[in-house]
Amino acid sequence: MIDIELVRSQGETVEANLRRRQDPEVLRLFEEVRDADREWRSVRGDADAIRKRRNELSRQIGEARRAGAPPADLDAEAKEISSRLESLAGREAELLRARDAALRRLPNLLAESVPFGKDDAENVTVASWGTPDRTVGGRRSHADLLEGLGMAEFDRGRRAAGAGFYYLTGPIVLLDLALQRFALDLLVERGFTPVAPPYMLRREPYEGVTDLADFENVMYRIADEDLYLIATSEHPLAALRMGEILDDAELPIRLAGVSPCFRKEIGGHGVDQKGVFRVHQFQKVEQFVFCRPDESEAIHEELRANAEEVFRRLEVPYRVVNVCTGDLGTIAAKKYDIEAWFPRQQAYREVVSCSNCTDYQARRLGIRMGKAGKPGKSVPHTLNSTAIATSRGLAVILEQYQRPDGGLDVPRVLRPYLGGRATIERPPRGG
RNA sequence: GCUGAGGUAGCCUAGCCCGGAAAGGCGCCAGCCUUGAAAGCUGGUGGCGGCGACGCCUCGGGAGUUCAAAUCUCCCCCUCAGCGCCA
Structure with missing residues (x-):
């Protein structure tokens, strides 16, 4: 499998290389990898922000519980935030899965000394x-x-x-x-x-x-x-x-x-x-x-x-x-x-x-x-x-x-x- | 096939019963010390996202319970030991 870092940092070069295989399916896969990766990173950021808030609340609830009774409003927000995270996390996982599935199907990069040809x-x-x-x-x-x-x-x-x-x-x-x-x-x-x-x-x-x-x-x-x-x-x-x-x-x-x-x-x-x-x-x-x-x-x-x-x-x-x-x-x-x-x-x-x-x-x-x-x-x-x-x-x-x-x-x-x-x-x- | 014990970072191990920031050791890196090295001491040492401050994730894999899971529940995979079978 190709290094995802290479797809990000040298996308054009990777694409040009894959093009030499003359298989439209390969280029389609490459697009899929790049798109899924881009979107995954974006969704990942949003989900991380929610996770951060959840972790804060969780910590506060824990501390409150040790001190006395947990405040009801914290509890309510934590519940709400968890369900909000669920769908986003699902999307995040799905994107990563899609990216990696496509990445794994992408063929290797060709060496420069491979002659160009059809069959x-x-x-x-x-x-x-x-x-x-x-x-x-x-x-x-x-x-x-x-x-x-x-x-x-x-x-x-x-x-x-x-x-x-x-x-x-x-x-x-x-x-x-x-x-x-x-x-x-x-x-x-x-x-x-x-x-x-x-x-x-x-x-x-x-x-x-x-x-x-x-x-x-x-x-x-x-x-x-x-x-x-x-x-x-x-x-x-x-x-x-x-x-x-x-x-x-x-x-x-x-x-x-x-x-x-x-x-x-x-x-x-x-x-x-x-x-x-x-x-x-x-x-x-x-x-x-x-x-x-x-x-x-x-x-x-x-x-x-x-x-x-x-x-x-x-x-x-x-x-x-x-x-x-x-x-x-x-x-x-x-x-x-x-x-x-x-x-x-x-x-x-x-x-x-x-x-x-x-x-x-x-x-x-x-x-x-x-x-x-x-x-x-x-x-x-x-x-x-x-x-x-x-x-x-x-x-x-x-x-x-x-x-x-x-x-x-x-x-x-x-x-x-x-x-x-x-x-x-x-x-x-x-x- | 049966029974039992396990799977935690590069490696070894604690934590699990009793849910609340993954402890410790080895190795490795850096600094101090030293003529140099070793020892000793101090600090660092997983992955991902972000230009960055920083954040998130990670305890064989997956699902569930929960505000919160290495820890509780269920399913699956793998390893080891003993027994059984066997070239």
Whole structure:
């Protein structure tokens, strides 16, 4: 959430920034925040004056009572003033509620380096690595390949859990774990602390880390409980320090989350719909950082470099796009997507999302900076980035490393995690 | 799930039974003292509104009673302990 002080003192700048998102609803919300805040402050003043009088009377009545009987006129005025306050206080509370509701729905301010654009077609490619293989050459979809190897159960997954769920079986499970372990080791090497977070969160922290629309669309709720399955470990990692004061000296805090991710809304598919590209459940190793505001820009680049390194070591061609103003989500001030080359689809598809959330998430979670004994008012920044999501990471490897005979070469960097194994073969007797 | 105890400012705690300006300690900041530091002493140290004098609010959250609620009543949330169940 944006700092209300900023809305007051730099209203024009904030509005101009929000305008870049090209969403009329956002500007309407901004007006609502500003109007409600202005009126709240005015009503607040009136109500405070009445409260002051009430407190005076209350004090006098108390003193009079201790001395003898309370004077009837004081009592009458106190009663009258209380009822007058009631409606005003109601209005005051309502305005504050309206202001904060609108403020919480207002998206983050955009970083200056975010390119202006309408939608994902106008995202700007800022880097690329590797040479995309432009020949389709009888490549199979990752789902076909998996089924050919007898290492995935899509139909049975649907029968048991519904569309969007699947079973992986056999050596591919080890490959999946190897991918996670490889990414995790890389992050640990670079100073991250591995974290196995809770896979469910209560509503309150959840509202701090995500926006309300997402909340309704993507979250699985546990029936009769105030619990939601996490959509990414970013969320429990952010909530790890909710309500706390972070000591400047401990920043930056680099965390590597490992968890399954659960998402209700999986959207449309496109080519090769079957498989693990868009699913309700997948594994992810995630980078997450709490840091000082002045260092978040540099750390954003660091997270991006780490994510790029994952795909370089896997020898998977990719490009990096700077997500444009019209395509950026609510929480992020700036976002890079890494899109890996899927040779069967002959397309770059998103495999990493790397965001600088500045102070937006931290403010919603009530996280501040300072020292024990001397809490500050400033708010740290949070950043997050995929290291590897093993649905898509797996899919791209299956597309790229498949062999014409239906087997799979194991990416060099993963072999140590598979006991040196270099290939995954079709089982001797076909399924 | 049952029973009990709790939730008070950055932290720890008192106040609650019996309603009437949130006491104290730690930490932190400043001053005094000191060659410097520590100790000691003095003062300050929540949020919001107001240009300001100042005022209002704040005791897990909400509702109620009352002139007045940390305190009384009701509902809800969370934490801890014991018991139960359990990988």
